[in-house]
Amino acid sequence: DAGVTQSPTHLIKTRGQQVTLRCSPKSGHDTVSWYQQALGQGPQFIFQYYEEEERQRGNFPDRFSGHQFPNYSSELNVNALLLGDSALYLCASSSRTGRAIETKNIQYFGAGTRLSVL
């Protein structure tokens, strides 16, 4: 059973460019959340997708957008890259369905995509 997979593992871009990061959730999960982890800090919530819609959003500008596909996989897009966007981007999957409290309340993380903006 594959866990959460993210691609690519590393990415180098220049200021002003656009980037797309991809995430496949753990089997059986229907919800994908994205986090940004700057060097030396804890992850910061960007947004969450469920049923192909953005359900919740953190304090990030509109340059950050996403998408969820019918197979529950997800993309994170960042436009007009800034130097400050350099970070590890983490994808987490979970399940909103199911009755068990554990099923609904645990997020499993991928290994992340390390984005460097030069």
Place this chain on the structure above:
Amino acid sequence: AQSVTQLDSQVPVFEEAPVELRCNYSSSVSVYLFWYVQYPNQGLQLLLKYLSGSTLVKGINGFEAEFNKSQTSFHLRKPSVHISDTAEYFCAVRPNYGQNFVFGPGTRLSVLP
């Protein structure tokens, strides 16, 4: 809004010694509590969680944590650490009505030989 404080940014400890990593949170609603570990160049791995029931929860790799509602704390403990426990540890909370996690800034545990 919720917030998480991890008072110690770095904790050095000798191998086989006990360790406690502190976590305090603030929230106006009930929360679920988690500890995640991050090894170098890797994602986050769930160590343990408090969702309900007993306030003392046991996790993987011999770690345990105790939820103290009155002190709004969820400190992580291990009676005897190993070199392999060297990693970054993150405390996180999730409000019981919402979906996103709020993470603390992390504690770097360094186990010395």
